[in-house]
Amino acid sequence: xxxxxxxxxxxxxxxxxxxxxDVFCKANLHLQAAAGHEAAAAMAEIPFDQARxxxxxxxxxxxxxxxxxxxxxxxxxxxxxxxxxxxxxxIVSALQAAGVQYPVIH
Amino acid sequence: MNAxxxxxxxxxxxxxxxxxxxxxxxxxxxxxxxxxxxxxxxxGFLEKTAGNLLRVLASLEEQAQHTQTTNQAQVTxxxxxxxxxxxxxIDLVSGLIPFxxxxxxxxxxxxxxxPLLRDACVHQIQQLETYFRTPKPFYPSRPAHSTAAVxxxxxxxxxxxxxxxxxxxxx
Numbered sequence: 513x514x515x516x517x518x519x520x521x522x523x524x525x526x527x528x529x530x531x532x533x534d535v536f537c538k539a540n541l542h543l544q545a546a547a548g549h550e551a552a553a554a555m556a557e558i559p560f561d562q563a564r565x566x567x568x569x570x571x572x573x574x575x576x577x578x579x580x581x582x583x584x585x586x587x588x589x590x591x592x593x594x595x596x597x598x599x600x601x602x603i604v605s606a607l608q609a610a611g612v613q614y615p616v617i618h
Numbered sequence: 619m620n621a622x623x624x625x626x627x628x629x630x631x632x633x634x635x636x637x638x639x640x641x642x643x644x645x646x647x648x649x650x651x652x653x654x655x656x657x658x659x660x661x662g663f664l665e666k667t668a669g670n671l672l673r674v675l676a677s678l679e680e681q682a683q684h685t686q687t688t689n690q691a692q693v694t695x696x697x698x699x700x701x702x703x704x705x706x707x708i709d710l711v712s713g714l715i716p717f718x719x720x721x722x723x724x725x726x727x728x729x730x731x732x733p734l735l736r737d738a739c740v741h742q743i744q745q746l747e748t749y750f751r752t753p754k755p756f757y758p759s760r761p762a763h764s765t766a767a768v769x770x771x772x773x774x775x776x777x778x779x780x781x782x783x784x785x786x787x788x789x
Contacts, residue, residue: 513652513660530648530663534670537644541636542628544760546643547670550767560763567652569659576659582647582771591781592774593651618656 514568517552517583518603525606526556527568549581561586564595566603568612577604578618632752634681637674639743639756642704643764645671645711646736647771654714655782664715668708675704678746687749696749700742707735718783725783729776736772 513530528536533551537543545554549565556563565581584595594600604615645667653664679697687693714720714728740757747755757765771778 513663530666534644537640538637541633541640544636544640544756544764546640546647546764548644548648550764560761560767567656569656571659576656578652578656578659580651580656582651582767585767585770591778592770593778618659 515548515552516566516568516603517549517556517558517563518566518599519556519558520562520564520599523602524556525603526552526558528552528555549583553583564599566595566600568607575607575612575615576618577607577612577615580618628754629685629752631681631685631750632747632754634674634678635743635746635750635752636756638671638678638700639740641667641671641674642707642736642739642743643768645708646732647768650711650714650775651778654711654717655778657715664712668712671704671708675701682746682750685750689749693746693749696742696745700739700746703735703738703742707732707739710735714779717779718786722780725779726776729779732775733772 514527515530515533516525516527518525530548533555534547536555537545537547537551540554543554545551549563550560552565553560553563560583563583564587565583567578567580569576569578579595579600580593581595582593585592587594587596589596604617607615649664649667652660653667657664679701682693682697710728710731714725717725720728743756
């Protein structure tokens with residue numbers, strides 16, 4: 513599972529494996545960041561209120577991209593785990609440019 | 619900060635307690651959305667987060683045996699309660715894997731228990747912090763944004779399950 517975060521201030525995106533975030537969380541307990549998007553935001557040095565999260569999964573040849581994170585709540589979408597649609601579209605475009613072909617959007 | 623200072627400020631038992639508190643959060647905020655809602659695409663993820671929680675809990679139990687406390691009997695009792703609450707939570711969330719086929723009443727009944735069981739775990743973790751007199755209890759010192767994000771997630775859990783179910787029906 514790929515854990516992705518974007519810095520709303522700069523548009524910079526970072527991707528980690530879930531395992532990397534878990535290792536970071538356990539090695540930096542004093543930061544009190546849970547594995548997943550919280551740890552990913554801390555690893556990327558993005559303040560939590562400026563971080564939005566998504567998930568990337570590969571199944572066979574297909575890439576699945578999920579607009580889903582508990583950090584997305586401030587965007588106040590009908591589904592609180594979704595970030596603003598425009599921002600998510602920009603993420604998907606950037607992923608495609610980076611080689612994620614024909615992503616399946618969730 | 620030197621190693622001695624870090625150990626004084628952040629004793630091993632506190633680290634073990636933080637590990638459990640963070641794995642509990644991770645089981646809920648990651649295990650439910652990606653391990654239950656998106657299970658089709660991320661098989662085994664819920665089990666991974668549950669396994670992490672049980673592993674850090676075992677580490678805490680081990681660490682507690684070697685840490686001085688004024689009330690070892692109470693610590694043993696609270697640890698047993700915490701293990702039981704965590705296991706109940708894991709069983710409950712695992713029981714929600716077929717949530718798309720559950721009736722709204724079943725879904726409501728099961729999902730409404732999740733915050734209650736989580737509260738029980740939190741209470742037991744806080745009791746342990748009191749018995750071990752850890753210098754920086756986890757929950758009051760957790761970043762406010764993280765606390766708000768987790769609380770918001772838990773407060774909307776039933777709604778999230780219903781939204782996921784509706785999305786699957788309309789797909």
